[in-house]
Each structure stands twice: as structure tokens, then as C-alpha cells.
Amino acid sequence: MKKEELIKKLYEAVKDGFIEESGPLAEKSVELGYDPIEVMQGITSALKEVGADFNDGRIFLTELMFCGETAKEAMNILTKEIKRQKKTVPYLGRVVIGTVAGDIHDIGKSLVVAMLVAEGFEVIDLGIDISDETFIDNVRLLKPNVLGLSALVTTTMLKFRDIVVALEDADLRDKVKVIIGGALVNMEHAETSGADTFGSDAIDAVIKVRALLDLD
Ligand code: B12
Incomplete structure (x- = not known):
């Protein structure tokens, strides 16, 4: 065929x-x-x-x-x-990622995970419907370079801001970069939620994560 x-x-x-x-x-x-x-x-x-x-x-x-x-x-x-197909690539850093609480969409997130892994990132995928506390606990425990948040529904996208505030409250905000994404997400959401950036698709996610870590 x-x-x-x-x-x-x-x-x-x-x-x-x-x-x-x-x-x-x-x-x-x-x-x-x-x-x-x-x-x-x-x-x-x-x-x-x-x-x-x-x-x-x-x-x-x-x-x-x-x-x-x-x-x-x-x-x-x-x-x-x-x-x-992942080539032998140098280790680029650690990313913790998940779909926010109340949201079960994960097809796009899984694609982002696959592309980041293929690029050379170690990715810990927490899964779907992840509570704010679980995100914070994993950032504290695993010390990732980047935290990725996925949300596809307008109401669950509000969670981006909550998680950024929770990171601030836990004194972790300056220790991790935050990238958000999802079908309806744009740069304006990154700005209003206090995230560092957003990724429009899996390829853009790789470009943005590299840029966040000054890898280019
Ligand atoms: C498939 C789908 C579902 C499936 C999900 C299955 C699964 N396991 O994921 C099911 C049927 C379960 C579902 C349920 C619902 N859905 Co739905 N769903 C979709 C649909 C058709 C496709 C999403 C998808 O997989 N796209 C393909 C992937 C590859 O694209 P993507 O998700 O956008 O991901 C890419 C980028 O966004 C980005 N990205 C994604 N995450 C991240 C994270 C980071 C960190 C970065 C950098 C980038 C990034 O990169 C990805 C890869 O390129 C969309 C329509 C659409 N146009 O998106 C509606 C859609 C998202 N769903 C919608 C709705 C309303 C629902 C429900 C509330 C329906 C209901 N009444 O119950 C429920 C919500 C359940 C819940 N609690 O979450 C609405 C949201 C509308 C809105 N304004 O909020 C949409 C937009 C459909 C619509 N037009 O009405 N849904």
C-alpha cells in the first residue's frame, strides 16, 4: 500500500x-x-x-x-x-508532564512525550486528570528542568494558573520552567497563567523546551 x-x-x-x-x-x-x-x-x-x-x-x-x-x-x-527510532542522542534534561485535573485528553500529550524522548529528554509522564498537589510533589521530588501541562477544555485550562501559583507557594517556581499546551492554548494563556511559554504542537514543544533551557 x-x-x-x-x-x-x-x-x-x-x-x-x-x-x-x-x-x-x-x-x-x-x-x-x-x-x-x-x-x-x-x-x-x-x-x-x-x-x-x-x-x-x-x-x-x-x-x-x-x-x-x-x-x-x-x-x-x-x-x-x-x-x-530514537537515535543515540545526548541527554538534554528532565521533563515532568501531565494533563491537568478534570481533563482526560491525552492523545496530543503522548505525542509531545514521544517527540521529547526522541530528542533526548528524559520524560516522566504523570498521566491524565493530575491534581495540582501531584504536580507540585513531583517537581519537588524529581527536580525536573521543565514542567509540561496539557489541557484541552476551556474550563480545565484555568488549572494552568492554579498550578503556577501552587509552585510559587511551594517556593519552586524559580526552580522549574513551565510550558503549557493543548488544542485551544496560545501565548496569551501562557502570559495570563504565569507559564514561561506554550507549544502549539509536538514539534513546537521540542523547539520551545530547547529554547527554555538555552540549548540552541
Ligand atoms: C479526541 C477528543 C476527545 C476524546 C479524548 C480521548 C483521549 N484519550 O485523549 C474524548 C472523547 C474522551 C473527549 C472527551 C471530551 N471532550 Co474532547 N476532544 C477530542 C478532540 C476531537 C481531539 C483531541 C485530540 O486528541 N487531538 C489530536 C492531538 C494530536 O492534538 P492536541 O490534543 O491538540 O495536541 C497537540 C497540541 O495541542 C499540543 N499539546 C497538547 N498538549 C500539550 C502539552 C504541552 C506541554 C505542549 C507544549 C503541547 C501540547 O501538541 C499536541 C501534539 O501536536 C478535540 C477537538 C480538537 N480539535 O482538538 C475535542 C475537544 C478538545 N473536546 C471537547 C470537549 C468539550 C470534551 C468533553 C467535555 C465532552 C463532554 N461533553 O463530555 C469531554 C471532556 C472530558 C474530560 N473531562 O476531559 C472540546 C473542548 C471545547 C472547549 N471549548 O472547551 C473540543 C475542542 C471539541 C469541540 N470542538 O467541541 N474528547
Whole structure:
């Protein structure tokens, strides 16, 4: 199967929520040696359209959930491949990352994790629906260079500010750089929440984390 055809099939599988098709298609792309990052574009563009359909009331939550799960099946295989392809890279620093409390979106965060690992960062992924206290405890314990916060819903994005304040209260704010991200997040949110910066996608996340640590 040609790369373009495979990407199109994956796009259609995610849009239609055909969960039994997405994993095998992702596996096939790995087998054929296609660039996992390129293949992911089919998934992300389908998810963007699915999100817009949900927003406009064209599909129900159950359908959104199916599409999300379908995407995740393929994403898990592709992110594993990105990590596997990791070249021998010098150690660049430690990043602790998680999705904030009340938020369970993790497809994009997992992609950010995979790209940071491939770049040479040690990444501790705390998971989803992470309380402010858990973020603070892990910063205190693991002393990361960077803390990454992911949130995709307008209401959970308010957590960015709470976590930055909690870092200040714990006397940890000057010991760690904070980067935020999520589909609706922009630089203005970074400024109002007191984070150092934001990343628009996984590639931008790597660029911004490198810049935060003066690695360029
Ligand atoms: C899939 C999905 C789901 C799945 C999530 C499955 C999973 N395991 O993640 C399910 C079905 C569970 C879900 C649930 C809900 N969802 Co939803 N979901 C989506 C959808 C369609 C795609 C998200 C996605 O995975 N995109 C693909 C990835 C690759 O992109 P990404 O997440 O944006 O991540 C990239 C960047 O943002 C960035 N990034 C992400 N995190 C980080 C972190 C850092 C540190 C950095 C630097 C960068 C970074 O890099 C990533 C990689 O490129 C979006 C629509 C959209 N356009 O985003 C809605 C969307 C986010 N969901 C939405 C909503 C409303 C919900 C629900 C509240 C629905 C409901 N009524 O229950 C629940 C929330 C549940 C909860 N408590 O969190 C809304 C939010 C709207 C708003 N204004 O707040 C959206 C925008 C859909 C819409 N248009 O209405 N959802």
C-alpha cells in the first residue's frame, strides 16, 4: 500500500470510528517503514474535523469517544515507533508532564512525550486528570528542568494558573520552567497563567523546551 493511500485510510478510519482498522493500519505503516510523524497527520486532521463536527452538533459524544479511541489505537503504535527510532542522542534534561485535573485528553500529550524522548529528554509522564498537589510533589521530588501541562477544555485550562501559583507557594517556581499546551492554548494563556511559554504542537514543544533551557 502506498503511503498516501495508507494515510487516507487511517484518516477515514478515525473519522468513521472504525476502531478495528486503525491499529492494523498503523502497524502496516511501521512495517513498510513510513515516517510515523507523517502518518500521524492523517489522524490529527481527522480529529480536528471530528472536533468541529462535535462542536457544531453534527455528531454525539459517543461518536466523539469512538473516534478518540480509534485515534488512540493508532497513536499508541506510532508513538512507540517514534521512541524506538530514537537515535543515540545526548541527554538534554528532565521533563515532568501531565494533563491537568478534570481533563482526560491525552492523545496530543503522548505525542509531545514521544517527540521529547526522541530528542533526548528524559520524560516522566504523570498521566491524565493530575491534581495540582501531584504536580507540585513531583517537581519537588524529581527536580525536573521543565514542567509540561496539557489541557484541552476551556474550563480545565484555568488549572494552568492554579498550578503556577501552587509552585510559587511551594517556593519552586524559580526552580522549574513551565510550558503549557493543548488544542485551544496560545501565548496569551501562557502570559495570563504565569507559564514561561506554550507549544502549539509536538514539534513546537521540542523547539520551545530547547529554547527554555538555552540549548540552541
Ligand atoms: C479526541 C477528543 C476527545 C476524546 C479524548 C480521548 C483521549 N484519550 O485523549 C474524548 C472523547 C474522551 C473527549 C472527551 C471530551 N471532550 Co474532547 N476532544 C477530542 C478532540 C476531537 C481531539 C483531541 C485530540 O486528541 N487531538 C489530536 C492531538 C494530536 O492534538 P492536541 O490534543 O491538540 O495536541 C497537540 C497540541 O495541542 C499540543 N499539546 C497538547 N498538549 C500539550 C502539552 C504541552 C506541554 C505542549 C507544549 C503541547 C501540547 O501538541 C499536541 C501534539 O501536536 C478535540 C477537538 C480538537 N480539535 O482538538 C475535542 C475537544 C478538545 N473536546 C471537547 C470537549 C468539550 C470534551 C468533553 C467535555 C465532552 C463532554 N461533553 O463530555 C469531554 C471532556 C472530558 C474530560 N473531562 O476531559 C472540546 C473542548 C471545547 C472547549 N471549548 O472547551 C473540543 C475542542 C471539541 C469541540 N470542538 O467541541 N474528547
